[in-house]
Amino acid sequence: MLDNFAARWLPALETEMRAVLAGDDRATPLHYGMIHYHMGWVDSHFQPVTLLAGKRLRPLLCLMACQAVGGDPAQALPAAAAVEILHNFSLVHDDIEDGDLTRRHRPTLWSVWGVPQAINAGDAMFALAFAALQRLSRTQVAAAQQLAALQLFTDTAVALTEGQHLDMHFEQRRQVSVAEYLRMIEGKTAALIGASVALGGLVGGDSMYAPLRRFGQSLGLAFQIQDDLLGIWGDPAVTGKAAGNDILRRKKSLPLLHALNDPLCGEALHALLWSDRLTDADLPEALRLLEQAGARTYATDQMRRFYTASQQALQEALGAEAPASLLWATANWLMQRQS
Amino acid sequence: MLDNFAARWLPALETEMRAVLAGDDRATPLHYGMIHYHMGWVDSHFQPVTLLAGKRLRPLLCLMACQAVGGDPAQALPAAAAVEILHNFSLVHDDIEDGDLTRRHRPTLWSVWGVPQAINAGDAMFALAFAALQRLSRTQVAAAQQLAALQLFTDTAVALTEGQHLDMHFEQRRQVSVAEYLRMIEGKTAALIGASVALGGLVGGDSMYAPLRRFGQSLGLAFQIQDDLLGIWGDPAVTGKAAGNDILRRKKSLPLLHALNDPLCGEALHALLWSDRLTDADLPEALRLLEQAGARTYATDQMRRFYTASQQALQEALGAEAPASLLWATANWLMQRQS
Numbered sequence: 272m273l274d275n276f277a278a279r280w281l282p283a284l285e286t287e288m289r290a291v292l293a294g295d296d297r298a299t300p301l302h303y304g305m306i307h308y309h310m311g312w313v314d315s316h317f318q319p320v321t322l323l324a325g326k327r328l329r330p331l332l333c334l335m336a337c338q339a340v341g342g343d344p345a346q347a348l349p350a351a352a353a354v355e356i357l358h359n360f361s362l363v364h365d366d367i368e369d370g371d372l373t374r375r376h377r378p379t380l381w382s383v384w385g386v387p388q389a390i391n392a393g394d395a396m397f398a399l400a401f402a403a404l405q406r407l408s409r410t411q412v413a414a415a416q417q418l419a420a421l422q423l424f425t426d427t428a429v430a431l432t433e434g435q436h437l438d439m440h441f442e443q444r445r446q447v448s449v450a451e452y453l454r455m456i457e458g459k460t461a462a463l464i465g466a467s468v469a470l471g472g473l474v475g476g477d478s479m480y481a482p483l484r485r486f487g488q489s490l491g492l493a494f495q496i497q498d499d500l501l502g503i504w505g506d507p508a509v510t511g512k513a514a515g516n517d518i519l520r521r522k523k524s525l526p527l528l529h530a531l532n533d534p535l536c537g538e539a540l541h542a543l544l545w546s547d548r549l550t551d552a553d554l555p556e557a558l559r560l561l562e563q564a565g566a567r568t569y570a571t572d573q574m575r576r577f578y579t580a581s582q583q584a585l586q587e588a589l590g591a592e593a594p595a596s597l598l599w600a601t602a603n604w605l606m607q608r609q610s
Numbered sequence: 611m612l613d614n615f616a617a618r619w620l621p622a623l624e625t626e627m628r629a630v631l632a633g634d635d636r637a638t639p640l641h642y643g644m645i646h647y648h649m650g651w652v653d654s655h656f657q658p659v660t661l662l663a664g665k666r667l668r669p670l671l672c673l674m675a676c677q678a679v680g681g682d683p684a685q686a687l688p689a690a691a692a693v694e695i696l697h698n699f700s701l702v703h704d705d706i707e708d709g710d711l712t713r714r715h716r717p718t719l720w721s722v723w724g725v726p727q728a729i730n731a732g733d734a735m736f737a738l739a740f741a742a743l744q745r746l747s748r749t750q751v752a753a754a755q756q757l758a759a760l761q762l763f764t765d766t767a768v769a770l771t772e773g774q775h776l777d778m779h780f781e782q783r784r785q786v787s788v789a790e791y792l793r794m795i796e797g798k799t800a801a802l803i804g805a806s807v808a809l810g811g812l813v814g815g816d817s818m819y820a821p822l823r824r825f826g827q828s829l830g831l832a833f834q835i836q837d838d839l840l841g842i843w844g845d846p847a848v849t850g851k852a853a854g855n856d857i858l859r860r861k862k863s864l865p866l867l868h869a870l871n872d873p874l875c876g877e878a879l880h881a882l883l884w885s886d887r888l889t890d891a892d893l894p895e896a897l898r899l900l901e902q903a904g905a906r907t908y909a910t911d912q913m914r915r916f917y918t919a920s921q922q923a924l925q926e927a928l929g930a931e932a933p934a935s936l937l938w939a940t941a942n943w944l945m946q947r948q949s
Contacts (some may be wrong), residue, residue, distance in 0.1 A: 296772060299775055369726075388779075391771055416755060526938070
């Protein structure tokens with residue numbers, strides 16, 4: 272069912288995104304070439320490639336939400352393209368900010384063309400995400416809906432930068448509370464997933480899109496906590512990440528924060544992680560302390576709590592039809608993932 | 611006359627910008643503090659300061675254009691705030707991309723808080739520029755005008771990134787044509803000045819804002835070429851920049867490009883500038899070659915040509931009233947500047 276929907280709409284989504292990101296100026300082929308590289312359409316010599324692009328999760332949720340409220344997903348294609356381009360803008364800048372060398376098994380944009388051009392290519396994608404959304408005027412969306420969509424989109428873009436700010440800021444700090452962590456992932460992950468669903472609902476004719484938005488936000492929180500769990504206890508053969516990678520990077524994920532804030536083993540974990548030489552050999556002890564603090568159970572409970580909240584919000588939005596909807600099935604499928 | 615207009619409207623503009631950039635989240639004071647620092651409102655310890663902020667040229671042109679077509683400048687304040695915030699976003703990222711340590715006699719944002727946070731603070735300002743423009747809904751601007759304004763603003767943001775891309779790209783290249791240079795400053799400087807004037811006209815009720823936009827674009831081109839001239843032949847005591855600074859930095863300004871493309875002295879100038887050791891002692895010879903190629907005369911002619919084009923566009927927009935308008939006087943004042 273999900274595969275059918277994706278097979279039906281992903282080609283049109285790619286066409287829409289390619290139209291927005293084409294560039295219409297012969298003076299700037301390199302500028303747009305870098306963007307096409309990041310989107311997974313060309314290699315670093317700008318030759319066409321067929322890659323496994325991202326999951327396109329956000330645009331698919333947008334199109335599903337439009338359909339769920341009785342709209343035609345074709346009308347929401349500009350909004351779906353906009354959320355995916357905004358998501359990709361944030362990845363380009365995150366990769367610079369985090370110094371990450373690879374993404375989706377390829378060198379990151381900045382590691383090929385340097386930081387200055389990569390910052391600027393990201394800025395272009397940011398602006399072009401707004402350009403994508405403005406193409407709602409071509410799919411007969413009323414002016415009031417267009418303005419509401421632009422407002423929601425802008426608020427989301429601001430929230431993304433707040434979340435990213437907190438994420439970087441927390442790296443400098445010794446202690447971060449669970450409340451602070453939740454505020455961070457609300458901006459960094461949940462806001463855009465919430466907006467993706469809300470925009471689909473809005474375009475589909477549901478002017479009361481608040482419950483749909485809450486469905487997306489809660490799902491986003493559950494999704495991020497699941498990511499944290501997989502980053503520590505996921506099977507390296509499935510996730511593709513080295514075992515204990517997030518622990519060795521001292522990533523302030525929810526399980527780690529819970530254990531660091533634990534009155535019994537927080538100090539010991541802190542001393543272990545911030546010792547001068549943290550190596551693979553310290554992983555068993557770190558995992559033992561996490562276990563002792565009940566970190567895995569705690570984070571799993573939190574994930575389930577947000578997942579349940581997302582189901583409740585979807586029932587509020589769609590009523591009795593919710594459990595039979597594609598959005599419900601997609602949320603369920605996401606919660607089953609092992610990578 | 612200009613001073614009266616600025617004195618009348620700058621306080622309201624600052625109030626509008628402060629409202630947009632306030633931040634409403636107790637979790638992120640540092641995020642918004644960095645933005646307030648860049649705007650010249652606080653020092654690096656977030657204590658209020660009274661600094662000479664930027665010229666606020668773009669928002670003033672926006673408000674003047676609104677008045678020139680018979681509108682109330684108060685209605686255009688959100689658009690004026692938007693163009694100034696967008697301009698400041700681009701400065702934050704340009705400073706990172708160029709590695710500049712100071713701006714307006716203070717350390718640049720990135721040099722105080724590091725590149726990752728500075729990229730992200732710039733991104734926030736980019737998003738907040740859109741938020742500023744959306745406050746046109748509060749000043750009773752009709753939905754169709756709001757959408758037209760957003761479209762124009764988005765196109766301008768894309769053009770900014772294209773201009774910045776070319777500027778950085780040209781630094782890597784040996785030869786750049788005058789046509790390529792003009793294309794670059796169209797994006798980097800002229801697009802936003804054109805949009806500032808056009809947005810004022812649009813909000814003021816002039817749905818045919820194309821001549822106003824051309825006025826701003828041509829003025830922007832003249833302004834940038836004047837900047838190039840001052841960067842080489844300006845009086846260091848007035849400009850505040852060291853003599854020959856742009857030559858020593860090998861900045862691909864219009865006079866330099868003209869001389870580098872000159873069949874007689876281009877080679878010699880190239881050899882001089884790209885020798886291993888370029889010092890102050892080489893300045894007289896560089897200036898002699900520029901003189902021999904007629905670079906100063908050429909650039910001055912080009913500047914006047916665009917200034918004349920801007921006057922013609924303004925007459926097209928405002929008719930016989932153009933020469934008595936504040937926009938005309940402001941353009942004239944700008945062309946007299948020595949720094």
